[in-house]
Amino acid sequence: MTGTSPGFDRERITSEIFSHLVELAALELKADEAEYLRHELNGQLNAIHELENIVIDDQLPISSHGVPYHGATAAGLREDVSEPGSLADDILNQAPQLEGRYVVVPDIPHRELE
Amino acid sequence: MRQALCDLPGHELVKRLRxxxxxxxxxxxxxxxxxxxxEGRAPTTEPYSAQPADLERVHAYITLSLDRARQQAEAIDRALAAGEDPGPLAGVPLAVKDIFCVRGTRSTAASRILQDFISPYSATPVARLEQAGALTIGKVNLDEFTFGSSNESSAFLPPPGNPWDPRRVPGGSSGGSAAAVAAGEATISLGTDTSGSIRQPAAYCGVVGLKPTYGRVSRYGLIAFASSLDCPGPVxxxxxxAALALKVMAGPDPRDATAANLPVPEALGDLDQSAPKLRIGLSPDYFRLQYPEPSTGGLSERPVDPEIEAAVRRAADLLSDAGHTIVENVPMPNTRYGVPAYFVISRVEAASNLHRYDGVKYGYRYPGEVADLxxxxxxxxxxxxxLQPKLRILMGMYVSGEEYEKDYYQRALRVRTLIRRDFERAFDPHGDFRLDCLLTPTTPSTAFEIGALYGDTVSMQYVDLLTVPADHAGVPAVSIPAGLDGRGLPxxxxxxxxxxxxxRMLQAARAFEQATEGDEWRRIQPRVVAAASAGV
Structure with missing residues (x-):
C-alpha cells in the first residue's frame, strides 16, 4: 500500500473537540492522561477510516443486534403483577452517602427562574 | 500418571462423586x-510495581470465596449421603468472572469505581450454576469492565499470568477465567464474550471457551459493556x-428480555450420542488478515501464524478422515470489517452503559470537597x-455525536448487516455451501508477552479480528485447544x-477432540501445573 488513503486525517480529534468530549463524558483528566487518550482516539479513528470507503446501499437495513427475534424466540411480556421487594436495604447500603433512607448529593446546579 | 482432582474435567468429578x-x-x-x-500475591488496587516473583504466578482471583465453597461442598456431601440428587455439576469448582454479580460478594468489574461494591443479588447464570451443585471458589480477574484482550487493563494488579508461561498474558478479557481453569484453580469458569473475550483467552491458555448464541444465556446480573453483543458462556x-455448563445456565429468563424463549437442547447432556456427519467450511478470509496502517489509513495484508494455520488444516484433515465433509473456499468477505465496526458499535454502547457510575447510588465516590453535583x-x-473505560466513553461520545452519527454509528450497524449476511450465506440450508459450521483459527497468533501490546489500543483490538465477526452476527462459536506451537504455547x-x-457445533469440536485423544501434546501440562505437581 502506498500513498495516503482518501479522506485520511491524522488529527480528527483536535484539542477543542477533545475538551468538548471530556465535558460531555463528565470526566476529569490529568494532563498526561488527556494526551494519551487524544492520541489513541485519533489512532482508532484512523483504524476505522476504511468503514467510510465501503459502498453501502442506502436500502441496506441496520442490525442493532445479530440474531433476529421473532414470535417463536422472543421472550413474551411478563405478567403485570406486583412482587414485594426485599432488597431495599441492601441496595441503599451501597450508596456512598446516606441520611436516613435518603441518598445525599451535593448542590445540583440550577438557575433561579425570573 | 495419576491426575490431581483439581486437574480433572467436571464430568469426571461428577461421575466419581456419584x-x-x-x-x-x-x-x-x-x-x-x-x-x-x-496463585501468588493477591491482586489489589494499590500502586503496583512488578516483582520478579509476579512473573512466575497466575494471580487469577480478585476475591476468593472458599468459605462459601466449603458450605456448598458440605451440603453436597450431605445430599449424597442422604441419597438425594446433588445436581448435574455437583462438586465442580467454579470461578466467576468478576463482571457477574454474586449475592453478598464483592463484584468489582476489575475497576476502582466498583472496588467495594457488594452485590445485593446473583446473576442468573451464576444462580443456575450454583443450583446445579457448582462450588463457587471466587471471582476472577478481567480487563477493566472487560475492555481489553490481555487482562492488563485491570485495576487489580498483578495481572494474571498465562499458566503455560506466566511472563505472557492469558488473553482477555476473561483472562482470569482461562488462567484459573488451565492452572487447576477451578474446573469451569463463567466468562463473557463481546468481541472474543471467552474464546481468545481460552485459545491462549489451552482450554475450551464457548460463546453461545446471543440470547441463549440470560445477561441478568452481568455488569453491562455492549449490550447488543455481551454473551455469557463457559470456559x-x-x-x-462446555456442553454440560451451557445446559445448566441456558434458557429463558423473565428478567432478561433478550434471553430467547427456546428450550435448552437435551442433547447437550450427551454429545456423543447420534453425532451426525457434518459439512464443515474453511474460508480463506480467516487466513489472510487485513490490518490498518496507522501512517496511511490504508490496510496491509498479513497471514495468520503458519503454525496456527497448519493446526486448522490438520483439524480439517482429521475431520474429513472421520467422515465429515470439508467445504473449501467459503467466502466471508466482510470479516475484515469486524474490528472497525466493533470500534464504533461497542464504544457507543459502552459510553451509554458507563453513565450510571456517578458516585451517587453505589460504588466509589470522590471523598473531597466539591462545588456541585x-x-x-x-x-x-x-x-x-x-484509562480504557475513559477512552471507550470518549470514543462512544464522538461517533454517536449528532454531526458524526450517520457516518459512523449508522454505517457500522449496516456493516454489521453485511457481516451477518456472510454467515447466513454460508449456513443457508438451500444455498451453495449448506454448512453446519465453519472451522477457523481462533487468534492470529499465540499468547504474547505482558507489556508487548498494552497501551496500543488499535493493535490490542485487532487481536480479536477472528473472533469478533461471530459476536456481530450473534452466532455461536467455540474455541478448543489444537496443539502447541514451537515455543510450547497453546x-x-x-x-x-x-x-x-x-x-452440532460442539459435536464437531468433540469429533476433533476424539480424533486427537492420543496426541502427545495432550499429555503436556502448563508450566505452573507441572511445577506444582513436582512440588517445586
Missing part, C-alpha cells in the same frame, strides 16, 4: 492446595464440560475509571455455527 469414590470437600481441598501453590477443560461526577469518574481453533446450533 459413585462415592470422592467427596465434594476433597475436590475443594485439592483446588485450595493448587491455589496456594500457583472449561473439555468440550463435554457536576464536579462530583467529574472527579468520581476521573479517579474511579482507568494453539486454539474455532468452530462457528448458525443461530442456536450449539449441539
Amino acid at each position: 459413585r462415592k469414590e470422592i467427596s465434594a470437600v476433597e475436590i475443594l481441598e485439592s483446588v485450595r492446595g493448587r491455589i496456594e501453590a500457583v 472449561t477443560r473439555d468440550v463435554t464440560d 457536576r464536579e462530583l461526577y467529574r472527579r468520581t469518574r476521573g479517579v474511579g475509571f482507568g 494453539i486454539g481453533i474455532q468452530f462457528i455455527g448458525p443461530d442456536f446450533s450449539e449441539v
